[in-house]
Amino acid sequence: MAHSPENSLTKIQELSIGAEARIFIGFPIHSNLKAELEKSHLWKEALITKNPGELIEIFFNEKRYVGVYAKGSYLTLKQIDEETEKIINRIQELCPKVHLDQETVAILSQVFLS
Numbered sequence: 001m002a003h004s005p006e007n008s009l010t011k012i013q014e015l016s017i018g019a020e021a022r023i024f025i026g027f028p029i030h031s032n033l034k035a036e037l038e039k040s041h042l043w044k045e046a047l048i049t050k051n052p053g054e055l056i057e058i059f060f061n062e063k064r065y066v067g068v069y070a071k072g073s074y075l076t077l078k079q080i081d082e083e084t085e086k087i088i089n090r091i092q093e094l095c096p097k098v099h100l101d102q103e104t105v106a107i108l109s110q111v112f113l114s
Helices: 031-039 041-049 077-094
Strands: 019-028 056-060 063-069 106-113
Touching: 019 056, 019 077, 031 063, 031 077, 041 077, 056 106, 063 077, 063 106
Parallel strands: none
Antiparallel strands: 019 063, 019 106, 056 063
């Protein structure tokens, strides 16, 4: 099968049953990251203000994650890599002692019913 741009795209779409599929990009919150986030006044402020594009915390399959919901209808691998780099940089701003360079990024698909 020939490789085409369509095969390398992840589509975020609205489902016909009044539901929306969204992609979350982020990192699991391990004990060290949790402790550092809890110390960060910038993180607490971000949770309260909920600015668009700011990191959020979600609960998925009995685990907590920090990251963002992807924007747009399609995501290329390059866009996922760029978004991951932004997330790492923002976490470094919030928690300078945390290093996520060796951590595995989580890409989660979620369906929201309306």
